[in-house]
Amino acid sequence: MNSLSLPDIAAQTTTARLPLERVGMAGIAQPVVLLGQRLAARVSAGVSLDDAAARGIHMSRLYLALAALETEELTPALLARVLGEFLASHRELSARAQLEIRGEALLRRPALVSPLAGWKGYPLVVDAQLYAGGLRVELEVAIGYSSTCPCSAALARQLLQQRFAADFAGRELEQGAVLEWLGSSAGSLATPHSQRSTATLRVQLSTAAVHLPLLELIERAEAALGTALQTAVKRADEQAFALANGQNLMFCEDAARRLHAALLRQPGLEAFSVRVEHAESLHAHDAVAQSFWRRAAEGCSTT
């Protein structure tokens, strides 16, 4: 039996006559190449069904167009090509094509002090659309970090001051005794709470972008926060991490503002959003903050 004798329902017309915003497939298992690594991704692929009378799109044509993702580095040019194939294979049916790729990049991250390194996972989403207005590519990455509450730190310091005042009341201050006190459990009478936190950055790339700036975004964000989650950790690294947390006390608002300022310095962006979540250890709920930015249209003044 050849394909000519197989019924082709998608090619039929429908009396329902309704164009559809998006038709396609979700959850396709697809290897993609990013930063030279092969990632196990899940892909959603779709096109608009603008021909109101057409019964259906041709799913297999979208599926087959994904093949290039397996061997070529994921770039705006590759996304444009795949999306272009979606549209070329749906001439007269579709004017808009969309591709969403979800995966996790594994990056090797060095320890803070010791000569060790380990792998860290960064969940990511690449969302691309091709339509009359051109190609639009968005990249989202989630970055784990630690946040220590500045309010809790101040409250803990106050308790420490009170205990110090009580323990040394009426005593002559002698450096050795103070050092011994600081090194005893009295020195950590109260500790501030800290939490494993997540920053989700979503950026829209300029049309001139030639690569996905995944590494740059991660480097910028981790430098701005100062408290990236660690991989391989010896005691020297843990001590350095404790110092980094103490030097970077952050409410979720502080983290969002730091990230916003860092992304403003990233070239090649049209727009971005920042969302931070501090999975509170004080509360059973999270503290969250968001910010947005979009390049002002030419001719408009910027603020």
Ligand SMILES: Nc1nc2c(ncn2[C@@H]2O[C@H](COP(=O)(O)OP(=O)(O)OP(=O)(O)O)[C@@H](O)[C@H]2O)c(=O)[nH]1
């Ligand atoms: N349009 C559409 N196709 C579906 C759906 N669910 C499963 N399919 C199947 O997807 C398969 C691939 O569709 P097509 O791409 O049209 O396959 P084809 O007609 O062999 O391929 P072409 O000759 O390129 O059109 C068909 O067997 C459809 O029945 C659906 O909800 N909508």
